[in-house]
Amino acid sequence: MNHKNYFSRRRFIQSLSLGASTPILGSMLNRIAMGAQGEIAPMRFLFVVEGNSVPPRQVHPEGIPYVEREKRDRYVEHSLHGLKLPPALVPVEDFRERLTIVQGLSGRMCSGGHSSDHGALGAYHANQGRDIQAATIDGMLGQAFPSIFDNLVLGISSDTDKVVDFNCSASSPNRSLATILHPDVAYGRLFGSVAEGTARSTFQARKNLLDFMQQDIRRARREVGSVDREKLDTYLSAFESLGMKSKRLVEVRDQLVEVAPHLTNKYTSTVETDRLDAHFELVTAALIGGLTNCATIASGVGFPNFNVTFSGLGINTGKHPIGHALYDKEDQSAWEMAEKIKAFHFSLIARTMRALDQIPEGNGTMLDRTIVVYLSDGAETHHSQCFEWPFVVLGTGDGKIKSGGRYLQFPNYANRGHRTINSLYNTLLHAAGIPYDTFGTMDPNLTEDMHHGPLTEMLV
Structure with a gap:
């Protein structure tokens, strides 16, 4: 040098x-x-979890013969060069060189059905969110690359009045991360310190309330016994953590001014496409502004709130009936609606990737150290048994994940060479510089090697 x-x-x-x-x-x-x-800048991750399944054919490129799961007897790999992407993935055409489609992983340790809830990102049986066994992959990565918000989880629900849900992410055993469902609430939480009007006053009122609560708890703990004092210490720690976040948001106010999105009507809209659009906008701003290094979009995740109707796309059927009609051979309308909805998600993913690619960082751009992972909480079909779980990965993790545009297909469940979703999450951890080989829980019907370690086929 x-x-x-x-x-x-x-x-x-x-x-x-x-x-x-x-x-x-x-x-x-x-x-x-x-x-x-x-x-070295931090690694960044964006998980996009769409409810109501990802049929493997909907992320299968044209030009590669589609093989039904039961007939896959060996590992197969194809280059995406010269192939036509399926309709759902057309919006990320510009990022083909960073695209990896992964087919054939199983997740039978999860609950399946309409949704595996936290199990989709945790690789365990979450029992509809009642049994959170460990941190989910986004929770683990957020803690590995901490910021003001270790994790930012935003989403939409068929229940448009619901402000917060606890449906897919966790920071540790029995500690679900909150999914903020209203973009205006998320905006106030992230950018309230630089906002105008109601968002600004709400942020200040919340900050004052946190200060008062901490003072009251400190006074109370001096007057109670040791057992009650221990309980109060838990509350105090939580409020102090929230208060510290508010303080840090005030400290980086100048930085937030430059990245805060313009507050438009879509932030208060009840139309699902507006809300999803706003959430992606917030995630993009939060990543660029350094508020978080790990974000999750939960789009209609969890039963029964996955039954979102994408009226903003001209679709008047909810995702629940769409799921039931996906394989109707005489009427392909449900299949086409599902493709249209997925393409909308990938158009928002592409917008975020373009924004990150425009921000110089080190010798490249922010996108170089960002990995986007798309999946469904419902694996491959409406009433899933999790024998197959399609994934779409975008990004190279600063050269840790092989590039060039690739299609990977693993052997059928229990066949030699078969792998589980645990292995994909191990792969992300390895790409992040965390050599972890035993993420999640095991499927008792599979051998340890099918869960253990990363997918070496993905790593450089």
Whole structure:
């Protein structure tokens, strides 16, 4: 290395950053300076969980013969070069080189049915969210790359009045992460310190309330016995954590000003496409602003709230009846509606990826260290038994995951070479620099090697 050039570049970028006339220019130059200083930016993850299944054929490229699960007797790999992507994946065509389609993984340790709830990201039987056995993969990665919000979980529900749900993510055993369902509430939580009007006053009122609650608990704990004091300490710790988040949001107010989305009518809309659009906008801003390094979009996740009607796409049928009619050979309308809904999700994913790709960081862009994972909480079909669980992965994790556009198909359940969703999550952990090989719980009908370790076929 030419040390003279290294330090010259470093000092030049730092001087530009200090004299930058706008906050956004300063932030961008700081990201570029990471490369000059040898600093490594955090890995980032976006999980997009869509309710009501992902039929394997809907993410299967044209030009590759489709093989039914029961007939898959060996591992098969194809390049996506020259192949036509299925309608659902057309929106991410520009990112074909970063695209990996994974077919054939099983998740029989999960509950199946309409939804596996936390099990989809946790690889365990969650019993409709009543038995949260461990941190989910997003919870684990969020803790590995902490920020003001270790995890940001946003979503939509068929119950449009519901503000918060606890349906897919967890930070530890018996601790579900809240899924914020109303974009205006999420906006206030993330950007209330720089907002105007109601969002600003709500943020300040919440901050004041947290301060008062902490003071009251501290006074009370001085007057109770040791057992009650221990219980109060748990509450105090929770309120202090929330209070610290509010304090840090105030401290980074200048940084938030540059990334906060413009608050439009879609943030208060009851139309599901508007809400989903707004949530993706918030996630993008939060990732760029450094508020979080791990975000999850839960789109109609969990029973019975997966029955979202995508009227904003001109669809007047709920996802529950769509799921029942997916395989009606005489009427393909349900299949086409499901494809249209998936394509909408991937159009929002593509928008987020483009935004990240426009932000310089180190010697590349923010997208280089970002991995997007798309799946369903319902595995492969409406009433799933989790014999097969399709995944779409976008991103290379700063060169940790093989690129070039790839289609991977693993052997049928229990056949030699078969793998489980545990292995995919182990792969993400390895890509993140965490050599973890035993994520989730085991399917008792499979051998240990089918769960253990990463999918070496995906790693560089």
